[in-house]
Amino acid sequence: MVYLFSEEFEVRDYECDIQGIVNNANYQHYMEHARHCLIKSVGLDFKNLHDNGIDVVVSKIEIAYKKSLTSGDRFVCRTNVKKEGIRYVFYQDIYRMSDNALCTKGRVETVALVDGKLGVSEVIEQALFDGKLLTE
Amino acid sequence: MVYLFSEEFEVRDYECDIQGIVNNANYQHYMEHARHCLIKSVGLDFKNLHDNGIDVVVSKIEIAYKKSLTSGDRFVCRTNVKKEGIRYVFYQDIYRMSDNALCTKGRVETVALVDGKLGVSEVIEQALFDGKLLTE
Amino acid sequence: MVYLFSEEFEVRDYECDIQGIVNNANYQHYMEHARHCLIKSVGLDFKNLHDNGIDVVVSKIEIAYKKSLTSGDRFVCRTNVKKEGIRYVFYQDIYRMSDNALCTKGRVETVALVDGKLGVSEVIEQALFDGKLLTE
Amino acid sequence: MVYLFSEEFEVRDYECDIQGIVNNANYQHYMEHARHCLIKSVGLDFKNLHDNGIDVVVSKIEIAYKKSLTSGDRFVCRTNVKKEGIRYVFYQDIYRMSDNALCTKGRVETVALVDGKLGVSEVIEQALFDGKLLTE
Numbered sequence: 001m002v003y004l005f006s007e008e009f010e011v012r013d014y015e016c017d018i019q020g021i022v023n024n025a026n027y028q029h030y031m032e033h034a035r036h037c038l039i040k041s042v043g044l045d046f047k048n049l050h051d052n053g054i055d056v057v058v059s060k061i062e063i064a065y066k067k068s069l070t071s072g073d074r075f076v077c078r079t080n081v082k083k084e085g086i087r088y089v090f091y092q093d094i095y096r097m098s099d100n101a102l103c104t105k106g107r108v109e110t111v112a113l114v115d116g117k118l119g120v121s122e123v124i125e126q127a128l129f130d131g132k133l134l135t136e
Numbered sequence: 137m138v139y140l141f142s143e144e145f146e147v148r149d150y151e152c153d154i155q156g157i158v159n160n161a162n163y164q165h166y167m168e169h170a171r172h173c174l175i176k177s178v179g180l181d182f183k184n185l186h187d188n189g190i191d192v193v194v195s196k197i198e199i200a201y202k203k204s205l206t207s208g209d210r211f212v213c214r215t216n217v218k219k220e221g222i223r224y225v226f227y228q229d230i231y232r233m234s235d236n237a238l239c240t241k242g243r244v245e246t247v248a249l250v251d252g253k254l255g256v257s258e259v260i261e262q263a264l265f266d267g268k269l270l271t272e
Numbered sequence: 273m274v275y276l277f278s279e280e281f282e283v284r285d286y287e288c289d290i291q292g293i294v295n296n297a298n299y300q301h302y303m304e305h306a307r308h309c310l311i312k313s314v315g316l317d318f319k320n321l322h323d324n325g326i327d328v329v330v331s332k333i334e335i336a337y338k339k340s341l342t343s344g345d346r347f348v349c350r351t352n353v354k355k356e357g358i359r360y361v362f363y364q365d366i367y368r369m370s371d372n373a374l375c376t377k378g379r380v381e382t383v384a385l386v387d388g389k390l391g392v393s394e395v396i397e398q399a400l401f402d403g404k405l406l407t408e
Numbered sequence: 409m410v411y412l413f414s415e416e417f418e419v420r421d422y423e424c425d426i427q428g429i430v431n432n433a434n435y436q437h438y439m440e441h442a443r444h445c446l447i448k449s450v451g452l453d454f455k456n457l458h459d460n461g462i463d464v465v466v467s468k469i470e471i472a473y474k475k476s477l478t479s480g481d482r483f484v485c486r487t488n489v490k491k492e493g494i495r496y497v498f499y500q501d502i503y504r505m506s507d508n509a510l511c512t513k514g515r516v517e518t519v520a521l522v523d524g525k526l527g528v529s530e531v532i533e534q535a536l537f538d539g540k541l542l543t544e
Binding site: 013014017023071 | 285286289
Binding site for chain 4: 149150152153154156159161207
């Protein structure tokens with residue numbers, strides 16, 4: 001897969017649980033942060049959007065866990081975004097940096113709520129197209 | 137669906153994010169806690185299992201987000217478990233208690249690692265069958 | 273100490289870290305949730321207050337960690353509140369329920385921001401006095 | 409204060425709560441991560457220590473909250489460590505990077521548990537002295 005955006009992270013010990021590995025829910029946090037960095041790269045801001053009545057919310061998530069990250073690991077979340085109907089679908093894979101091993105493979109469907117209603121946000125459309133993250 | 141196990145929760149305000157709703161990752165926390173309560177109901181303990189070299193880890197998760205939980209909501213996570221090959225698959229749906237609205241619909245594939253290797257744990261098998269959570 | 277309010281909890285495994293015990297930051301979560309339950313008991317709601325321009329924020333926290341909570345522990349957070357100047361100071365101690373052992377001893381100073389400015393909220397004052405949580 | 413160690417961070421949106429600011433408990437996470445980075449800078453590793461029967465645990469924490477961090481803020485946690493009796497006391501202050509404003513001022517007392525008992529770990533002593541983080 002060709003990725004359009006990458007964000008690097010380092011495991012923080014508080015993200016690991018009793019099993020000594022990163023707790024599954026934290027991968028969602030990593031992926032969310034990577035998406036917010038991606039939209040910021042094209043001039044959009046999650047909090048500003050919210051303050052302007054536009055909320056992009058996750059409607060569906062799928063994550064395949066391949067390898068566990070653990071204390072000290074550095075990793076990168078690589079992301080792609082596609083428009084499928086009115087949904088923005090993010091393909092987000094996490095790779096351990098020491099050996100480029102694929103750790104998780106994710107697909108995140110999101111929809112835009114404009115003033116609380118399912119809709120299309122022109123602001124978001126424009127920014128993603130102008131930023132070359134979406135193409136016709 | 138017939139559910140075999142239910143665990144009740146209440147949204148805690150720190151689980152909500154800027155959008156004023158429960159952050160998506162927290163649903164995984166709720167579902168994890170419900171699974172751990174379920175196995176405890178048949179005499180299994182996540183930490184004890186780990187201390188004895190048995191780790192049940194999530195290999196795949198799918199969550200459809202239907203309605204958002206928010207501050208003050210009470211909800212219940214209803215769970216079913218099925219054996220599919222060597223996997224234990226948990227079907228976990230979250231309902232808001234005020235109106236029984238379906239909030240999330242989840243499917244969580246897990247595998248057992250025995251001393252770090254993919255395997256079958258007799259202890260787990262036995263407990264789930266004895267507890268009538270799995271049937272032939 | 274005489275406590276005015278108690279809230280019971282159970283450790284969730286995801287709250288434990290690599291050391292197998294509840295991560296220190298989670299005690300702040302427990303204490304926050306207990307405070308929000310306390311104010312709810314006198315008719316106040318954290319989110320509603322925020323939506324009405326009133327934010328009670330923590331200005332100082334002190335926690336002495338005596339004993340660690342771990343997987344499976346049930347515990348209770350017992351709380352007192354006093355008015356000291358313009359501050360509401362919460363005294364919040366956490367006890368393990370199995371043996372009533374004191375786990376943490378906390379003091380949490382909070383101040384009210386009304387429309388972003390340090391102030392006194394009549395709504396809060398009234399509710400705390402009417403609910404007998406504060407006395408002259 | 410002269411600081412011996414600095415670690416930079418960026419607020420992640422999931423760390424913010426309903427009030428739109430970083431939830432108080434997350435500052436403890438930031439400070440913990442900064443401490444673990446500090447000890448790593450002198451060759452110590454939190455997980456390795458734990459696996460070798462050495463746990464440094466927090467016995468007391470005090471945090472004064474001066475200014476709130478919010479979505480998009482970059483910040484730095486500056487740390488000092490002193491030995492006071494058998495305790496390692498970390499002085500950890502968080503500054504917003506845009507204007508160097510002091511956001512939180514913290515003091516974290518820690519003790520070493522060696523095989524579960526309060527003690528002194530030679531490994532830690534040596535590393536902190538060799539790394540010039542502690543002086544006679």
